[in-house]
Amino acid sequence: MYKSLEVYEKFLKSEATKKTYLHYFNAFLKWLNQSLGNSITADGLLEMDQKSLQMYVEDYILNLRTRLSPSSLPSIIAALEHFFAMNDKDLQFKRIRKMIPPPNKKAGEHAWSTKDLQKMLRNSSPNRDRAFIHLLASTGCRIGALEDLELRHLLSMSDGCRAVLIYEGSNEEYWGFLTPEACNAVDEYIEERRRDGEAIDSKSPLFRSAYQVGAQKVKPMSIASAKMIALRLAHSVKRNKIGRRYDIMSAHGFRKRFNTILKSNDKANPSLAEKLMGHRGVFALDGSYLKPSVEVLFKEFKKHIPFLAIDDSERNKIELVQKEARIKELEEVNHVEIKEIKDKIKNHDQIMEAFSGLVDNLRKFTGNPNLLKSLEVGYIPDPNKKGPQIVLSREDDDIPPLIRQRSIS
The missing domain is CATH 1.20.5 (Single alpha-helices involved in coiled-coils or other helix-helix interfaces)
Incomplete structure (x- = not known):
């Protein structure tokens, strides 16, 4: 690998980001070579003077403006900026960003409905596809999280549910949960793999790549494969097309459904709902100070199980x-x-x-047998009887007081 690309990749934390940025950079390099009729390498690109590099990048972005939507350009520019910044080329990317046209109305804003998912399940025969649908619908996780999930990341909970540890060991680590029907779908898929001869253990991938023989070397399902499954499932459901895109994103539509269900529940705790989405929280300090346990999150999740269920x-x-x-x-x-x-x-x-x-x-x-008689139930006082009188007298100072007359009733 070229030294410039080694430096480029070294400071990218996420594997998904590495793949995306390399794809965008290689597309730029391919366009440049076609435009110049040369075969410039990544290292050779850095030998050009800064003025020429600035011009080529600007021309490339102007070319993309005619082919791509405005929302696609920022990530492409970020990939190019990272390459040049990591290799000490200070291009004027503030000026380049000014070339991004105003955004159009966003496509893909809608979520999959429960009826859409029911139709997907009816049109899906492989157990892997069914487990795929249920897991995304139940956890609302990003599709990029599936590649790293292993069976050891599943934790049994009460009421036939399971917890799923997503992005283990990273700053983005959080807990998601599987509904009982999602657990059943995953169990059927794992059992099918076991019957096919796969040696299942705690480190087995939750989703493996397609195979002819179960005993062959197990590889986790790649992000590209996951996207292809989501795209194939989306084709089985009617969607409205807006320009070059659809009103529901094939993969992210699951996450939007999950988010919509959680936020539409009057009994939801907004901060905990955000945690179930893998977000930091509602308030500024939730990311640092709000660290709910898996039990607390599960209690929140149980409020939404009836609405997350597909069947x-x-x-x-x-x-x-x-x-x-x-x-x-x-x-x-x-x-x-x-x-x-x-x-x-x-x-x-x-x-x-x-x-x-x-x-x-x-x-x-x-x-006095009538003492405190008035306190007895059913007592009727005598209207002719005088009120209680207590008369005290002393015949002599040495003689204790005598009750001369007492009429207490």
Whole structure:
């Protein structure tokens, strides 16, 4: 490899970005050689004077303006800028960016509907395609994440679900989850590979490349293959074409559906929903300070399972299970509340019994059987009877006070 390209690749972190940037750079180099009738290499490009390089890059962008949409140009310019910057060529890319025309109305803004996914499943026979559809629909992950997924990244959760560790070991690492029907689709695909002779272990790729014999060397499904599967599935569903593009992106339409479902749920926690999307969060500091556990995220995910489910019967089954769980929860709450009420009644009866005993003792002590009679249930006071009078007198200072007359009723 040319030294200039080694430097170019060295400072690109993501493998997907490396492939994309190299593709854009090689396309520029091919155009330049065709235009000049030469065979200039990447290293040879750096031997040109800066003024010529500036002119060639500008001509290339002007040429692309006639063929590509404005939204395609920024990433191409970024790829070229990275090459020249890493090889100490200071071109005026601020000026080059001024050549990008105003953006058109974006295509591909819509999401796949549940009915679209149902149609895809009806038109898909391979288990790999079915698992592919369910995983993207359930996790909403980017299609570039599939290449690195292995079976060890799946973690069993309650209610027939699984957690999926996406982008393990990177700054973008996050947890996604599989619905019960997605788990079933993945299990069927893995079992098919096992029957075909593949030795499955924890480090086996979740999606492997196409094979004739299961026992042959296992390679993970490439991003290019994943995009081709998404494109083939998209062709089985009717889409509206806007210019050269469609209103629903073949792969990203799954992610848009996932995002739409989460954000449309009134019970959703916005910050946790963003985490399930693999985003940093809603607020500026969520990326640094909000680090929810997989259990907390799963609790949030469970709110959306009925809406993420693709099969109508599966959705009805999930809703029934959730309703039964809710009924059981309410019954348990009612049982606790009834027990508390019974305990309060029991305590009340004990207090009243103790109070009744106290009154009986007072009546015996005072010799007045009508003492505190007015507190008894059903008591009707005598209207002709005078109110209570207590008269105290002392015949002598040394004699204790005597109750001369007491009429308490």
